[in-house]
Amino acid sequence: MPVTNLMHDIIINTVDEVLKKEDKNEIAGVNRDEIIAYVLNRVPPKYVTSERGLLYGILDAKYKIQQQVDILLLIYEAIQKIFHRRDSNTAIKEVATPGKTSYLPHIIGQVIEETTLSVIPDVEVSLMRGGSRAVMVDSDWENPSRTKLSTRGHYHFWPQFIESEMKNTPSVPFTITFQHP
Structure with a gap:
């Protein structure tokens, strides 16, 4: 198993749950990937390299209530920051083409x-x-x-x-x- 950041999957699943429960009109124009990036940049990573480590990490995270609360607070903070920022083009932002393989360097x-x-x-x-x-x-x-x-x-x-x-x-x-x- 390659090195995996366990927090990545936990945060993606939590963001998806939050977005399902929120009113669509209140979060229109908020990009899911931007929320995920915002939260991932603010939580410490948890790297695992085995299935056993993955299972232990998932169970450990499931029972850490404070960690779950922190992630939820960061998700709502991200939604507010992204929704209220000055950039008005978020609703019309293009979605990257998954099949695109040619990019120029930054x-x-x-x-x-x-x-x-x-x-x-x-x-x-x-x-x-x-x-x-x-x-x-x-x-x-x-x-x-x-x-x-x-x-x-x-x-x-x-x-x-x-x-x-x-x-x-x-x-x-x-x-x-x-x-x-």
Whole structure:
């Protein structure tokens, strides 16, 4: 059995139960995967490598009431945060195609001042391809991105692989542009 995070399955099952019981109108636009990621990032993982470890972990988790309460609280906290965030495109977000296998790598960078290495906030960073902004993998990825102090000046792009244009080329040229007021 490969290394498995037991909490992953426990959280997925709990999220599914909560979403079944909630009023559909109150949680419209809340993405299940976003809730799962939110909760998984806030609970300690429990890794198992055997069937016996898996069974022990499931039984152990079943009888830890405090852990169940913590997971439920995190699920409802995730629903509230996702529902009330400023992003209004959650209802129209594309769902990733399961059969898609070609992806371009993430492009991550940081905008800092050359001499002091301090963060430069409010820089508009754009990923360009062929004279226009590159298309991102889904609507959650912004292009252009704006640097912030809270992200320590980092920007992050994940461009979409456009099979008809990129499949038969050995490299895909991109350009990064920076604009600062």
